[in-house]
Amino acid sequence: MFVQIFTTGGTLDKVYFDALSQYQIGEPMVAELLQQARVGFDYAVESLVKKDSLELDDADRKLIHAKVAACPAQHILITHGTDTMTVTAATLADIQDKVIVLTGAMQPALFRDSDALFNLGLAIGALNTCQPGVYIAMSGKVFAADGVTKNRLAGRFEDI
Amino acid sequence: MFVQIFTTGGTLDKVYFDALSQYQIGEPMVAELLQQARVGFDYAVESLVKKDSLELDDADRKLIHAKVAACPAQHILITHGTDTMTVTAATLADIQDKVIVLTGAMQPALFRDSDALFNLGLAIGALNTCQPGVYIAMSGKVFAADGVTKNRLAGRFEDI
Amino acid sequence: MFVQIFTTGGTLDKVYFDALSQYQIGEPMVAELLQQARVGFDYAVESLVKKDSLELDDADRKLIHAKVAACPAQHILITHGTDTMTVTAATLADIQDKVIVLTGAMQPALFRDSDALFNLGLAIGALNTCQPGVYIAMSGKVFAADGVTKNRLAGRFEDI
Amino acid sequence: MFVQIFTTGGTLDKVYFDALSQYQIGEPMVAELLQQARVGFDYAVESLVKKDSLELDDADRKLIHAKVAACPAQHILITHGTDTMTVTAATLADIQDKVIVLTGAMQPALFRDSDALFNLGLAIGALNTCQPGVYIAMSGKVFAADGVTKNRLAGRFEDI
Numbered sequence: 001m002f003v004q005i006f007t008t009g010g011t012l013d014k015v016y017f018d019a020l021s022q023y024q025i026g027e028p029m030v031a032e033l034l035q036q037a038r039v040g041f042d043y044a045v046e047s048l049v050k051k052d053s054l055e056l057d058d059a060d061r062k063l064i065h066a067k068v069a070a071c072p073a074q075h076i077l078i079t080h081g082t083d084t085m086t087v088t089a090a091t092l093a094d095i096q097d098k099v100i101v102l103t104g105a106m107q108p109a110l111f112r113d114s115d116a117l118f119n120l121g122l123a124i125g126a127l128n129t130c131q132p133g134v135y136i137a138m139s140g141k142v143f144a145a146d147g148v149t150k151n152r153l154a155g156r157f158e159d160i
Numbered sequence: 161m162f163v164q165i166f167t168t169g170g171t172l173d174k175v176y177f178d179a180l181s182q183y184q185i186g187e188p189m190v191a192e193l194l195q196q197a198r199v200g201f202d203y204a205v206e207s208l209v210k211k212d213s214l215e216l217d218d219a220d221r222k223l224i225h226a227k228v229a230a231c232p233a234q235h236i237l238i239t240h241g242t243d244t245m246t247v248t249a250a251t252l253a254d255i256q257d258k259v260i261v262l263t264g265a266m267q268p269a270l271f272r273d274s275d276a277l278f279n280l281g282l283a284i285g286a287l288n289t290c291q292p293g294v295y296i297a298m299s300g301k302v303f304a305a306d307g308v309t310k311n312r313l314a315g316r317f318e319d320i
Numbered sequence: 321m322f323v324q325i326f327t328t329g330g331t332l333d334k335v336y337f338d339a340l341s342q343y344q345i346g347e348p349m350v351a352e353l354l355q356q357a358r359v360g361f362d363y364a365v366e367s368l369v370k371k372d373s374l375e376l377d378d379a380d381r382k383l384i385h386a387k388v389a390a391c392p393a394q395h396i397l398i399t400h401g402t403d404t405m406t407v408t409a410a411t412l413a414d415i416q417d418k419v420i421v422l423t424g425a426m427q428p429a430l431f432r433d434s435d436a437l438f439n440l441g442l443a444i445g446a447l448n449t450c451q452p453g454v455y456i457a458m459s460g461k462v463f464a465a466d467g468v469t470k471n472r473l474a475g476r477f478e479d480i
Numbered sequence: 481m482f483v484q485i486f487t488t489g490g491t492l493d494k495v496y497f498d499a500l501s502q503y504q505i506g507e508p509m510v511a512e513l514l515q516q517a518r519v520g521f522d523y524a525v526e527s528l529v530k531k532d533s534l535e536l537d538d539a540d541r542k543l544i545h546a547k548v549a550a551c552p553a554q555h556i557l558i559t560h561g562t563d564t565m566t567v568t569a570a571t572l573a574d575i576q577d578k579v580i581v582l583t584g585a586m587q588p589a590l591f592r593d594s595d596a597l598f599n600l601g602l603a604i605g606a607l608n609t610c611q612p613g614v615y616i617a618m619s620g621k622v623f624a625a626d627g628v629t630k631n632r633l634a635g636r637f638e639d640i
Binding site for chain 1: 331334336342343427428430431432433
Binding site: 001033034036037038039040041106113114115117118119120121122123124125126128129130137139140141142155156157158 | 194197274285286316
């Protein structure tokens with residue numbers, strides 16, 4: 001299995017800049033996390049956008065769609081902010097013959113107590129085993145992209 | 161999805177006892193890790209054995225088999241030391257109609273740089289999506305239990 | 321040695337609230353950090369303010385001064401945002417017969433890579449050994465409160 | 481302040497080797513920890529021995545003494561296993577005109593919950609402020625080297 005990873009920002013990649021007293025999207029964390037995971041498959045990482053997902057616009061989603069559609073790999077992982085993950089997933093529904101899994105994090109990967117590493121494992125588990133289609137791997141579950149919603153108050157993804 | 165989790169020890173649960181200047185198998189870490197993962201499914205944890213997997217014997221494996229076979233849940237996660245994970249997995253091959261996934265860690269879950277949280281995510285990803293059977297989720301891959309071996313030198317699970 | 325700890329917020333206590341997609345000052349982290357440090361002295365923690373130190377005003381500093389002055393303990397630790405740590409320290413200069421040490425963090429204590437735990441150790445080291453006076457313990461150094469400035473660009477406290 | 485750091489092994493530097501299913505003393509962690517601490521002073525690190533302190537012998541202690549005595553720096557930090565830290569400290573008592581601080585850890589620095597980073601801060605705090613002499617910085621306290629003992633059962637250093 002070769003996995004093409006596209007990163008788009010989101011909480012998973014948030015860092016803290018003391019000089020500005022604020023948080024920003026930093027460099028993608030995914031390669032560092034996969035190193036910690038000691039994975040045995042090959043992968044490539046390409047950063048498409050670095051945004052909080054509330055700020056992703058149509059142009060960003062067109063870019064993501066174009067990159068996924070043009071990519072020769074059959075297994076695609078997209079790291080994404082959680083607030084509009086389902087919106088982006090919906091735009092990818094027409095892409096055939098690829099297993100596409102989106103994941104992200106409720107707490108930045110740099111936090112001691114982050115869910116990022118687990119979610120990445122969950123997504124890779126889905127990539128290993130799912131039929132072609134678009135999936136969201138969050139909250140310990142692998143959802144069909146059109147069957148899931150984020151319950152923001154509960155901090156959890158749930159079946160629609 | 162309800163997941164019955166059986167723990168058997170292994171590196172994942174290793175702690176350091178200063179009073180003895182040595183490492184031992186501690187209490188199961190899995191519930192704490194699933195809390196960090198903010199999972200949305202229900203589960204129960206039962207500790208069957210607390211051993212380095214090199215020390216598991218036939219009686220231990222009989223116990224594990226009996227517990228899995230008798231368990232009403234259809235989704236079973238077993239945390240296990242890596243050195244004999246494939247041996248235990250082989251003894252479970254006759255159990256029908258359950259998705260059984262074994263996972264563990266190359267570095268204790270208490271380590272900053274552990275693969276434990278990722279591996280747990282990988283195993284849960286497999287439980288979400290696999291057909292009944294026995295699987296090993298390690299090294300970023302979901303293997304059929306009879307198609308995998310641990311390459312101890314490389315520190316990695318590989319296809320046979 | 322008994323140490324009275326007053327917390328005022330700052331980066332050290334910053335957490336991430338997904339429901340708001342932003343960072344805020346959370347509950348004081350100091351007790352949890354001292355537990356990790358396995359310290360053998362007694363202490364009490366009182367939260368006075370929960371603010372980014374750029375937002376501390378005169379009323380906050382009057383409160384901090386009153387609390388320190390009225391406190392019967394001889395050893396006082398104040399956790400504080402870094403941007404105006406020297407300002408608050410200056411207002412405490414008239415308090416006699418107490419060892420007062422201010423510290424904080426450049427990265428939230430909840431981050432894997434935070435300096436918070438080290439800085440707390442540094443401050444406790446100073447409390448163990450310093451004569452009465454007001455000190456700032458940051459960047460691996462124990463400064464007299466009137467001899468230090470924060471170099472924001474370098475992310476470091478330096479001698480004036 | 482320039483700090484010469486000598487490392488001798490101990491729990492602080494313990495790592496886990498899966499290939500041997502056991503823990504061993506690894507490379508010194510101190511430079512990585514000081515980087516995390518974002519310290520502003522200069523230092524050099526020299527590894528003298530890599531042993532559990534129960535295994536240090538007279539030759540090792542002679543080497544440590546010789547290195548400290550010959551070192552031009554006035555501020556010396558020694559990382560050391562906790563079980564015989566007081567023994568090594570006693571052998572250094574004749575060295576004049578240097579501030580010598582020994583520290584270590586009850587849990588390996590690689591553990592999420594380690595006291596190593598705090599203890600290092602504590603030791604650096606003592607180096608900043610102490611008069612020449614030999615000190616042990618552990619359990620949140622700075623002890624004169626001849627006034628302290630390890631209470632192994634309690635996992636704590638205490639006044640004699």
